[in-house]
Amino acid sequence: xxxxxxxxxxxxxxAHRSGKFSPCEQDDLWVMEExxxxxxxxxxxxxxxANAVMVFPYPPGILQGDLMWDHLxxxxxxxxxxxxxxxxxxxxxxxILTYRASAEKPEVPIYKALCASTYLNxxxxxxxxxxxxxxxx
Numbered sequence: 001x002x003x004x005x006x007x008x009x010x011x012x013x014x015a016h017r018s019g020k021f022s023p024c025e026q027d028d029l030w031v032m033e034e035x036x037x038x039x040x041x042x043x044x045x046x047x048x049x050a051n052a053v054m055v056f057p058y059p060p061g062i063l064q065g066d067l068m069w070d071h072l073x074x075x076x077x078x079x080x081x082x083x084x085x086x087x088x089x090x091x092x093x094x095x096i097l098t099y100r101a102s103a104e105k106p107e108v109p110i111y112k113a114l115c116a117s118t119y120l121n122x123x124x125x126x127x128x129x130x131x132x133x134x135x136x137x
Contacts, residue, residue, distance in 0.1 A: 017046070018029060021095060025095070029060045029088060032128070033099075034081060034083065035047070035083040038081060041069055045069060045134050047127065048128040048131075049128065051065075052064070052068070052129055052130060054068050054132070055117070055132040068103070078103040078104065078105045082102045085098075086099045090118075092121075092127075093120055093121040093122075094118065094121075095119045096117070097114075097116065097118075098114075100113075100115070101115050112136045114134045115131070115132065117132075118131075
């Protein structure tokens with residue numbers, strides 16, 4: 001897990017404090033993130049906030065609302081995803097997952113990307129606020 005290191009010149013603000021998530025919370029977040037890739041758009045929708053934003057390599061680019069769900073219906077169905085260089089950071093009710101993904105599905109070259117997802121703990125339920133992918137070769 002990556003944490004922030006305080007320095008003397010930072011103001012005492014919640015954004016500058018390192019976040020700690022229990023192993024159970026981290027496991028839950030990583031399971032949700034894997035299902036985002038492999039369980040289809042309906043699963044992704046149930047774990048995402050209504051106003052979530054997703055950023056994919058162009059095209060399609062930045063998506064929100066119905067455009068996002070239409071895209072995911074056509075583009076989900078990854079058979080498997082391997083997530084390496086995994087990190088969880090944030091604090092309190094916000095968790096940010098960063099990782100390197102390698103995903104595969106039939107008749108498509110293996111897709112590799114650097115990814116980040118931001119989650120909000122909304123009354124005990126983690127909801128994805130954003131997801132971003134940067135394709136890598």
